[in-house]
């Protein structure tokens with residue numbers, strides 16, 4: 216039997232949209248499949264968040280994977296041992312959020328609808344999509360949905376690549392397969408100036424010498440963009456912008472890239488005051504492997520460390536690699552920035568929907584966040600309900 220919906224990507228967005236398609240659009244679960252090469256749903260989310268050592272999410276209690284905005288709040292009241300909520304905006308503990316995600320996955324039995332494989336190519340037709348998997352299998356569906364995230368390509372500065380090639384102990388906190396345990400060496404350099412760098416410094420500093428090296432002065436912001444971007448306050452104006460280049464400029468301007476929320480900053484400042492963390496505002500101009508460590512040159516001084524941890528984020532290029540490049544080659548429309556031009560239902564093609572970064576020229580600056588999945592569902596599921604197979 217061919218499928219109704221094929222979702223590529225089983226992260227926060229893919230899982231949220233699968234749940235909404237089932238319980239809101241009335242899609243039968245056995246007619247929906249999530250393809251993701253990771254061994255379990257939400258694997259990238261869990262690994263990235265675990266590596267940072269973060270205890271609470273940056274986003275508010277109403278941003279989660281269930282339909283009812285207050286579901287996580289109630290779940291937290293029933294499971295107080297999982298850490299509860301932190302001010303401001305009742306941000307959930309990571310353990311609580313993750314347990315709630317598990318409950319949603321379990322409720323819809325989504326793990327049974329997860330095919331562990333990688334989508335390599337997608338053919339679009341008038342009556343559906345057909346995906347070719349890395350295993351060689353092909354699967355057809357009436358509709359496809361790309362929920363690929365942007366977490367596959369991390370940023371490695373040139374000096375860091377050279378250091379890795381020389382055999383140094385250097386890793387990016389978000390590279391696939393990386394698990395940062397507590398067993399880190401005594402001297403660490405964390406590269407980056409945003410929330411992840413601050414979280415890593417906070418996690419590893421007590422008892423170690425940690426250097427945080429940021430290209431810019433710390434920027435404090437509660438969220439990674441203003442809350443007005445989640446509703447009509449800013450989005451009505453955004454929707455009226457016809458030119459996609461202008462939309463891209465607005466998104467870039469709206470995002471507080473490389474920013475640190477006040478609570479994380481307070482802890483970091485305390486560790487700096489106590490001498491556990493040294494904050495350097497400079498770029499790394501040279502890096503070399505020594506017999507007993509790594510020497511980094513920053514400005515007019517050098518520091519010796521045992522390990523370098525990169526918190527330099529993800530590439531801003533359009534995600535999806537060859538899979539998405541192939542669709543662009545087939546003629547699907549893109550703006551000058553390389554990102555899809557989609558309609559108000561987030562359709563890139565009559566049979567193909569997008570969510571997350573690929574939808575941001577329509578959804579706006581928070582498209583990549585958890586709330587972005589909720590905003591995408593509001594546009595996709597009513598349409599899916601109307602176009603359900605009889």
Ligand SMILES: Cc1cc2nc3c(=O)[nH]c(=O)nc-3n(C[C@H](O)[C@H](O)[C@H](O)COP(=O)(O)OP(=O)(O)OC[C@H]3O[C@@H](n4cnc5c(N)ncnc54)[C@H](O)[C@@H]3O)c2cc1C
Pocket residue numbers: 223224225226227228229250251252253257258259260263264267271272273274278332333334335362363364365366367535538571572583584585586
């Ligand atoms: C450390 C960290 C903390 C964050 N905290 C918050 C927060 O507090 N609040 C908030 O709103 N946002 C937060 N975010 C941002 C965002 O919500 C997360 O990055 C979220 O995981 C994005 O979900 P996603 O589904 O788009 O992407 P991902 O979680 O990256 O999932 C995408 C999935 O697609 C799969 N995939 C990609 N290509 C293919 C292919 N060709 N075939 C098959 N599968 C494929 C990948 O394997 C992956 O599993 C955080 C991000 C990070 C990194």
